[in-house]
Amino acid sequence: MSAPVVIVGGGIVGLSAAYELLRRGRSVVLLEKGAPDHDSCSLGNAGMIVPSHFVPLAAPGMVMLGLKWMFDGESPFWVRPRLDLDLARWGWKFWRSSNQRHVDRCTPVLRDLNLRSREIFLRHRQELPGSFALETVGLLALCRTQETLDHEAVFAAKSNAVGVPTEVLSAAEVRRRDPGIDYAIAGAVMFTKDAHLDPRELVKLLTSEIQRLGGRIVWNAEVTGWRKEGARLKAAVTTAGEFAGETFVLAAGAWSPAAAEALGLRIPMQAGKGYSMRLPHPVQRPKYCSLLMEARVAVTPMGDALTVGGTMEITGNDLSVNPARVRGIRKAFVKYYPAFKESDFTELPIWSGLRPCPPDGMPYLGRTRAAENLVVATGHSMMGLSLGPVTGEIVAQLVCGEPTSVALAEVDPDRHA
Ligand SMILES: Cc1cc2nc3c(=O)[nH]c(=O)nc-3n(C[C@H](O)[C@H](O)[C@H](O)COP(=O)(O)OP(=O)(O)OC[C@H]3O[C@@H](n4cnc5c(N)ncnc54)[C@H](O)[C@@H]3O)c2cc1C
Incomplete structure (x- = not known):
């Protein structure tokens, strides 16, 4: 052999x-x-399969957005300020990559990688013994405000143009498609090729x-x-x-x-720490996974449970939990899904994980x-x-x-x- x-x-x-x-x-x-x-x-991740994510993290506007979030203790993004040459180099490269030319070059690559991966997930479902639940119902990008929805509708048109299909939905249409779930939103973009599963x-x-x-x-x-x-x-x-x-x-x-x-x-990667919590008996169980667009929180039904996760903290290879940012996730979640209360999360274990993040x-x-x-x-x-x-x-x-x-x-x- x-x-x-x-x-x-x-x-x-x-x-x-x-x-x-x-x-x-x-x-x-x-x-x-x-x-x-x-x-x-x-x-412990959010289990989303995302052809919708064809724009790299380093994109126009991301540096300004990151700087704005730095000053809010409950925001979805934070870099721990520290004297570290690797971090400084990473930040420089990130800034240099955050331009439209980079996005234009990377978009077809990320799209093709994600779409091919989706095909392999479908094959896995057939061939892995015992199989696993793979929900190919799409992903909802939920928008609380009309302003965000208008912005996401522009992105949806771009997405259609690169071959990743979308639908722009009113709040009433979202409720019609997911009956029995309370959504406090202005509307949503549905990415029909996205899917979700339980990563464990x-x-x-x-x-x-x-x-x-x-x-x-x-x-x-x-x-x-x-x-x-x-x-x-x-x-x-x-x-x-x-x-x-x-x-x-x-x-x-x-x-x-x-x-x-x-x-x-x-x-030269930095670890991007994120958190998730799993509600074992949610008061409502949405059919779709969703991204809460203003808050950058991810919500995914997994079996009978519901996983809620988010944040990106650049704090080194450190898995410790920052309670303020976890609170930020909970607070955002109940604004979009008003049937839930922050107290639903009391005593739930908080999972943290490190995303491997290159600067571009x-x-x-x-x-x-x-x-x-x-x-x-x-x-x-x-x-x-x-x-x-x-x-x-x-x-x-x-x-x-x-x-x-x-x-x-x-x-x-x-x-x-
Ligand atoms: C909150 C959160 C939500 C997320 N949601 C999603 C999502 O919905 N969809 C999505 O696509 N991605 C999501 N991600 C990102 C995704 O989880 C990661 O990109 C992915 O898990 C990285 O996988 P990996 O195999 O590269 O690394 P890891 O899962 O970290 O695996 C690396 C392994 O290598 C081992 N290892 C490390 N060093 C050594 C060594 N020297 N010798 C031997 N073994 C070693 C580690 O123990 C570990 O088991 C999310 C991440 C977070 C934090």
């Missing part, structure tokens, strides 16, 4: 890569620093399917370095010993920069000059669940010498090296 492909990281990206490689008959070793019951950003369910299924197909998952194996000979990696050095392989895949989410740096590769809002995906047998697959920011399957497919295509489903120029891992 040929030497295995060694994958670093057991989040949605690493698992998707392992699964696609196993489907192609490759042998796989997946190294995960956590235990089998470990948490990761891939577990998907991660669990993929993990057991990988093992059933003969993939080896090594838990409590934190990659701390590499053994390299010439231009090729020979082994990943971990807290559980060395793992030799033929090809290596770096899919360690927000922790990827440290592992890459050991190879002289700069992937585009993933790092592809081969790198750092080592000829390394594939980098990280930096999916707020779209990692959505883009997990297509990323897994592209990793497997690169390893197996197949053409990739989407061109990779805009996601080149060496672009900031």
Whole structure:
């Protein structure tokens, strides 16, 4: 048997890569620093599959919006001010990328990645044993004010023009489509190709399917370095010993920069912390997942439960919970869904996760000059669940010498090296 492909990281990206490689008959070793019951950003997220997200985070207007939010303790965005050269460089690159030319170049790439991923999710639903609930009913971008709705209607027209279909809905139409749910809104944009699922369910299924197909998952194996000979990696050095392989895949989410740096590769990401809470018995259960546009909060029905999440805090790789920002999420949620009360959230555990955020809002995906047998697959920011399957497919295509489903120029891992 040929030497295995060694994958670093057991989040949605690493698992998707392992699964696609196993489907192609490759042998796989997946190294995960956590235990089998470990948490990761891939577990507590809002579970949205988002062809609607074809605009990268670094876009015109985002820097001004971010600066405005910085002064509100309950706002959805915050950067902890600190003397940190990496953060300063990240901020500079973000600012430089926040222009229309960047958005125009990246839009078709993000659209194609998301649409291809959606197709693979549909295939997963058929082929993963036991299957999982995948709701392909669309996503509602809920607007409290007419001003926001008018603004979103302009975006909806752009979305239609790039091939991501939308409908602009009045408040009455939203209520007609989701009877029995109280919505305090001026209206909404429906992104009909978006979908949602319970990420915990998907991660669990993929993990057991990988093992059933003969993939080896090594838990409590934190990659701390590499053994390299010439231009090729020979082994990943971990807290559980060395793992030799033929090809290596770096899919360690927000922790990827440290592992890459050991190879002289700069992937200058910041962790974007977010929170979620899961209402196990919501007083109402909407049919659709929704984004609360003024508040940047995400709401997703998952089975009988309802997950409410949001915020983006750039505070380093730190999972601590900021109560003011969690309060901001709750306060916003009950404004749009008035049947709920803030007290519904009392005593619920608060989950926090770290999104891997590159400064230009585009993933790092592809081969790198750092080592000829390394594939980098990280930096999916707020779209990692959505883009997990297509990323897994592209990793497997690169390893197996197949053409990739989407061109990779805009996601080149060496672009900031
Ligand atoms: C509140 C919130 C809501 C979100 N909602 C959505 C959504 O609706 N839709 C969407 O598409 N995305 C969403 N996201 C983003 C999404 O969750 C992430 O982009 C995605 O989970 C990233 O996956 P990953 O596999 O790259 O990283 P992770 O899930 O972080 O996995 C990385 C894994 O690598 C392991 N690891 C790290 N370093 C090492 C090492 N040195 N050695 C071995 N193992 C290592 C970690 O333990 C971890 O298990 C949301 C995020 C947040 C915070």
